[in-house]
Amino acid sequence: MVRNLKVYRLCVFLRRGLMYLVLFLFCLMFLLPFFFLLTGSFKTTSELFTVPFQWFPKHWTLHNYEAVFTQIPFWRYFRNTMLIVITTVFGGLTSNSLIAYGFARLRWPGRDKVFMIVIATMILPYQVTLIPLYLMYTKIHWVNTFLPLIIPSFFGNAFFIFMMRQFLVGIPMEITESGRIDGANEFQIFLQLIMPISKPVLTTVAIMSFLRAWNDFLGPLVFLGSDNLYTLSLAASMLRSKLDPNWELLLALGVVMVTPVLILFFLLQKYFIQGITMSGIKG
Amino acid sequence: MEKTGKLSKEERRKINGSRMRRREAKNGFLFILPWIIGFLVFTIYPIISSFYYSFCNYSVINTPKMIGLKNYINLFKDPTFIASCKNTLFMIVVGVPVQMLTALTVSIMLNYKKLHGTGWMRVVFFIPTLVPTVVACLLWIWVMQPDNGVVNTMLSYIGIKGPGWLASPTWSKPAFVLMMVWTCGNALIIYLAGLQDVPDSLYDAAAIDGAGFFNQSIHIAIPLLRPTILYNVVTAVIGVFQWFAEPYIMTSGGPSNSTMFYSLYLYQNAFTFFKMGYASAQAWIMLVVAMAIILVLFKVFRFGQEDA
Numbered sequence: 257m258v259r260n261l262k263v264y265r266l267c268v269f270l271r272r273g274l275m276y277l278v279l280f281l282f283c284l285m286f287l288l289p290f291f292f293l294l295t296g297s298f299k300t301t302s303e304l305f306t307v308p309f310q311w312f313p314k315h316w317t318l319h320n321y322e323a324v325f326t327q328i329p330f331w332r333y334f335r336n337t338m339l340i341v342i343t344t345v346f347g348g349l350t351s352n353s354l355i356a357y358g359f360a361r362l363r364w365p366g367r368d369k370v371f372m373i374v375i376a377t378m379i380l381p382y383q384v385t386l387i388p389l390y391l392m393y394t395k396i397h398w399v400n401t402f403l404p405l406i407i408p409s410f411f412g413n414a415f416f417i418f419m420m421r422q423f424l425v426g427i428p429m430e431i432t433e434s435g436r437i438d439g440a441n442e443f444q445i446f447l448q449l450i451m452p453i454s455k456p457v458l459t460t461v462a463i464m465s466f467l468r469a470w471n472d473f474l475g476p477l478v479f480l481g482s483d484n485l486y487t488l489s490l491a492a493s494m495l496r497s498k499l500d501p502n503w504e505l506l507l508a509l510g511v512v513m514v515t516p517v518l519i520l521f522f523l524l525q526k527y528f529i530q531g532i533t534m535s536g537i538k539g
Numbered sequence: 540m541e542k543t544g545k546l547s548k549e550e551r552r553k554i555n556g557s558r559m560r561r562r563e564a565k566n567g568f569l570f571i572l573p574w575i576i577g578f579l580v581f582t583i584y585p586i587i588s589s590f591y592y593s594f595c596n597y598s599v600i601n602t603p604k605m606i607g608l609k610n611y612i613n614l615f616k617d618p619t620f621i622a623s624c625k626n627t628l629f630m631i632v633v634g635v636p637v638q639m640l641t642a643l644t645v646s647i648m649l650n651y652k653k654l655h656g657t658g659w660m661r662v663v664f665f666i667p668t669l670v671p672t673v674v675a676c677l678l679w680i681w682v683m684q685p686d687n688g689v690v691n692t693m694l695s696y697i698g699i700k701g702p703g704w705l706a707s708p709t710w711s712k713p714a715f716v717l718m719m720v721w722t723c724g725n726a727l728i729i730y731l732a733g734l735q736d737v738p739d740s741l742y743d744a745a746a747i748d749g750a751g752f753f754n755q756s757i758h759i760a761i762p763l764l765r766p767t768i769l770y771n772v773v774t775a776v777i778g779v780f781q782w783f784a785e786p787y788i789m790t791s792g793g794p795s796n797s798t799m800f801y802s803l804y805l806y807q808n809a810f811t812f813f814k815m816g817y818a819s820a821q822a823w824i825m826l827v828v829a830m831a832i833i834l835v836l837f838k839v840f841r842f843g844q845e846d847a
Contacts, residue, residue, distance in 0.1 A: 275648050276657075282645060283663045286721060289678050290666070292689050296681065305687070351573045358570030362563050374574070377582055379773075381781055381829060383802060383822040387809050388588035389581065391599065411577025442566040471671040473784040478810060489673040493788050496677060503681070510674040517669045525662070528669075532725055533732035 290514075297321070297508040304503055320508035327505065328491065329484075330512075337487040340405050340476075341469040347409035348416060348465035349458060355412045356420035357446050361432060371421070378414040382474075390478060400481040405472070409465070416461050419531070423457040424450065460531040463524060470517065488513055593820035598813045610820035620821070622796045623804040626712065627779060630800070631832075634716045635775045639768070642723040646730035647756050661731065665724035676788040679718050680705065690717075705790055708797040715798065718785065726771040733767035734760060769840040773833055780829055801825060 296304060297320055299313040324330055359371050393404045427450060435445040451458070476490040486494065492509055495501060521528055568575075593610055595603035614620045645664065649657050667675065682689045683704040691701030702710040741759050761768075783802040786792060792799035792807075805825070809818035 272654060275651070275654060279645065279648055279654075279657060279660055282641075283660050286663055286667060288689055289682050289721070292682060293674075293678050351577075355571045355574040358567045358574075362567035362570065363560075364564035364567035367567065370571075373578075377578070379777060379829075379833065380582070380586075381777065381822070381826060383781070383805055384589050384826050385582060385585035387592065387815055387819050387822065388585035390809075391588075391815065392585070394599070408577065408581055410573065411581065412574040417574065442563075442570075446570075467669065471673075473672050473788075474806075477787075489671050492673045492677065496680075496788065506677050507681070510677055513671050513674050514669075517671070518666070521666070521669055529665075529728055532728045 293507055293510055293514070297504070297511045299504065301504055304507075320504040321512075323502070323505045324508045324512055327502075328495070328509075330509075332484060333486055333488045333491045336402075336485055337470065337489075340402055340472075340487060341466055343402075343406045344409040344469040345462050345465040347406065348413060349462055351410050351412045352416040352420055352461060353451065353454070353458065354446070356417050356424055357450065359417070360421045360424035361427075361446075361450065362442070374414050374417055378418070386478070393479065399479055400485065402480075402485065404479040405469075405475050413465075416464070420454070420457050420461060423454060427453065456527070456530070459524070460527045463520070463527050464531045466520070467517070589819040589822055592816050593823050595816040595819075597816040597819075599815060603816065606816070610817050611824070613817070614820055614824065619796060619799060619804060623799045623801045626797065626799055627782075627801040629712055630715065630719070630779045630782070631776055633712075634719045635772060635779060637716055638719045638723045638775060639726065639772060641720050642726040642730055642771070643761075643764075643768070646727050646734060647760060649727075650731060650734040650760075661728070664727050667721050668724040672784040673788060675718070675722070676785055679714075679721075680789055683714050683717075705798075706794060708795045711790060711794065711797045715785065726775065729767060729771055730764065733764050737763050765840055769836060772840075773836055776832055776836070777829060780825055 295312055298316045298318070299310075300315060300317050300319070303310060303313050303315070359367060359374075389404070390399070393399050398404050431449050431453075432445055435449050440448070471489065472487070473489045473493065476487045477493075480486060480490060483491075483494075488509075492506065492513065495506055495509070592603060594605060594607060596606045596609075597603040648654065649660060670678075683691075685691060685701065685703045685706055688701075688704070690704070694701040704710050704714040737760055741763075745759055779800075781802055782800050783806060786798050786800050786803045787806065790798045792803055801821075802825075805818050805821045808814045808821060
């Protein structure tokens with residue numbers, strides 16, 4: 257009996273050890289590209305291309321980072337990106353909260369059926385609308401401006417509407433009723449009673465909007481024509497498609513582009529994860 | 540109603556009630572007005588237009604000319620189109636299951652309470668999804684280099700000569716599958732959340748019946764995760780159809796059209812060759828096929844039916 261117990265314990269220990277090892281290896285696989293991005297950005301040109309592969313640079317150099325800020329108009333691209341991102345986040349926060357409020361806190365005939373339509377638009381592929389939108393924007397001379405990237409965010413986004421609506425539905429009606437008794441109109445109730453207690457979902461929407469805009473590639477590619485309007489993503493891909501791309505610069509640029517997102521993530525981890533899970537565990 | 544000066548309590552309440560309801564309805568309409576406008580302008584109008592364009596010959600400079608079903612017929616005769624369908628199908632049939640299995644397995648292991656110190660791993664798996672697409676592409680071009688890329692170097696440590704990856708027609712798609720797996724963080728987080736909803740009492744009951752970890756996982760956790768799995772698979776399939784930035788930046792569809800995916804060809808038709816009608820037809824085919832696949836997936840996962 258005792259020997260069996262010892263064997264059993266050993267088996268359990270081995271199995272758990274194996275699982276831990278597998279997980280650890282996976283983690284390594286996921287992290288390795290980042291490690292590589294980081295070390296590569298500190299290498300000189302010759303070191304980057306040596307065969308066999310070198311794990312660490314022999315000469316750590318900041319030259320590539322210098323190049324990022326001097327050889328390309330980094331701050332112009334950064335300014336363009338930030339402009340788009342900030343207005344998109346603002347548009348997303350205002351429009352989606354208003355719209356979700358209309359679906360969650362007010363009763364009107366046909367409300368739930370229309371909400372179903374909102375959800376249905378979530379699975380609509382962008383390709384079906386992209387071409388006519390592009391043609392429409394061309395006609396009104398919005399192409400080669402930031403407008404096609406910014407304006408739609410002021411008209412709601414199905415996913416964010418859904419997310420906020422789920423949250424707002426959970427707020428007790430007593431709050432609204434007390435506001436009505438005090439004689440406030442609906443907009444005042446919205447702004448002064450409901451929004452202040454919606455900070456968690458608003459933060460999540462803000463973060464997800466930010467990410468979408470910061471990482472957006474197709475939008476800028478289709479709608480921005482001239483280099484002085486390029487966003488960071490677009491500029492990076494343009495640099496890569498040149499005949500002789502400067503890889504050290506690209507790697508350093510990559511690090512610079514990833515860092516703000518990582519910092520934001522580590523500060524606000526809770527909201528990132530919340531946003532994803534709220535979408536997956538829908539009603 | 541009597542024509543007296545005063546209204547009875549009930550009548551007054553009715554009138555006030557319906558006035559309030561009307562006001563609420565008006566407010567409701569006003570609040571969702573931005574969405575209504577956006578829906579009409581950015582969704583309905585484009586959908587109808589692209590449907591119309593798909594039956595036309597339309598290169599931006601001229602006006603659209605009706606040509607009936609020619610676009611659709613030509614698409615199916617177009618070898619690049621057929622190649623793009625095959626490639627996208629490959630990603631759906633191979634890439635999605637591989638990514639899903641990885642996310643599912645890892646999440647089940649991470650959820651295993653007796654395995655301590657794994658909380659930080661959740662973050663590690665999630666971070667790749669935060670990286671801007673362009674940076675991820677640049678990174679993977681680099682990592683997949685045949686001569687001194689990280690992947691082939693690691694393979695050489697265990698004595699395997701790594702393939703050409705993005706430069707080889709046979710290995711280019713598996714390279715993309717690897718990249719898909721790397722970005723499974725979203726699905727993983729959702730699985731973890733779903734797993735946490737499974738009450739411990741179920742696991743305990745199974746343990747009493749003698750089920751070990753693997754049995755427990757397969758027979759308890761996975762069936763209960765069915766809606767979550769369905770959601771993740773549908774999302775992944777839609778994602779594959781819309782995959783654009785990665786092939787555009789990394790391979791431009793090559794080598795030999797081995798990575799010409801559906802959305803990339805659509806983009807080329809629209810914005811490189813300016814065959815708007817042709818591309819619109821492509822978009823509509825994609826819409827119909829995607830809807831069909833989603834319906835099939837719903838059936839396969841028996842969504843909405845409760846098992847005993």
